[in-house]
Amino acid sequence: MATTITTQNPFNEKPLNTYSLFTEKQLETVLQASQNTFLTWRETKIKQRCKLLKKLKALLLERKNDYALLMTQEMGKPISQGVAEIEKCAWLCDFYRKNGEDFLADDMIKTEAHESFISYDPLGVILSIMPWNYPFWQVLRFAIPTITAGNTAILKHASNVTGCALEIEKLFKDVGFPEGCFTTILANHKQVETLINDSRIKAVSLTGSETAGRKIAEIAGKNLKKCVLELGGNNACIVLNDADLDTHINTVVTARMQNNGQSCIAAKRFIVEEGIYDTFVQKFQDKIVQLNTGNPEDNNTEISVLARTDLAEELEHQVKESIKQGAIVSYGNKRMNAYYQPTIVTNVTPEMPVFKEETFGPVAAIIKVKNKEEAYKMASLSKFGLGCMVFTKDTEDALARISQIEDGAFFINEMVKSDPRLPFGGTKASGFGRELSKEGILEFVNKKNVYLK
Structure with missing residues (x-):
């Protein structure tokens, strides 16, 4: 079994750094330190926790170019998109700095009691298992609300972004969060399973594949521990005959191609009414032809490499199998x-891989349908349920169909995207639980019923 991790630049295939996996002794030290810190951190006033988020935002913005370059080198993200990712993280800090205290305030409930209310108490040490596609955003959208709620966090990041993982730990330390409040570990799957089995880990948050989600849910369930799972997506983008393509085509293309197409909430299945189909395909092609392709470290680059060669090979296989069909x-x-x-x-x-599977890269599957009813039915033909978008001038009709969409998000005339102010998560094979907004900060707390007669 490997005892080291070597990161590699996917653009030039040059190795970056080699890191040693943690020993069992190191993992025990981290876990106990995180538990010890929790016992004092939970007693820290919420106002004081929120104040640290102001410093966190400032340091993120100060280092945004360095962090963006690191992401680019480790997983191929176009550097301008890396800068935007860090700026979004700064916005996240601001949101919870302003709202954290209100979100966590006791919720007074009128009963026959002299006083009755819900107290939101932190659970303890929370383990997070995060993916490589948004190396900073995915981690911080978990960590900031979770830590602000009074928990401590341990991160097991994707191995190909180990440099980012260690920089995030350093970021929290440099801001002044207590030692053990946020810690990165370098561990293998067996070590992660051992951690989840440990009584000091109170819950798990995973963003990753459906396969990983099922495994983590099984282990957490066996230990009666809560988990939040944000898994794969196969988002439908419905384009109806009355859609204003000239206004929305850039949004539609971005919905598929941003982050080199490596996004769980990307539009992957474009379901288009036949009356506008040919025009849509041509306009879509005209736009992707114009995308700047090249070195991800170039500020003008919009499309570059996928994070690893095997990911590109898998995407190629999905397309080939679909062609056979x-x-x-x-x-x-x-x-x-x-x-x-x-x-x-x-x-x-619907039986083709590019329709029924998650395609994690810049491949747009375009499906022609006869009418609006068929479009909505086709959109629901997926085991995933992360998000759906529709482009139409008849917004009243779209709003009337909210209940027809089983997904965790339904966007009208806009691409599905995460926003600190709105809850984020999916249904079906896309997982369960919510991140962001008030719902996100309350995922890892004990909603305690307090009754005073």
């Missing part, structure tokens, strides 16, 4: 190592 490549479908060309696949049917 009758799909047609209208544009793209060239791969070189970790680079995968933005691709349009048409003549797509």
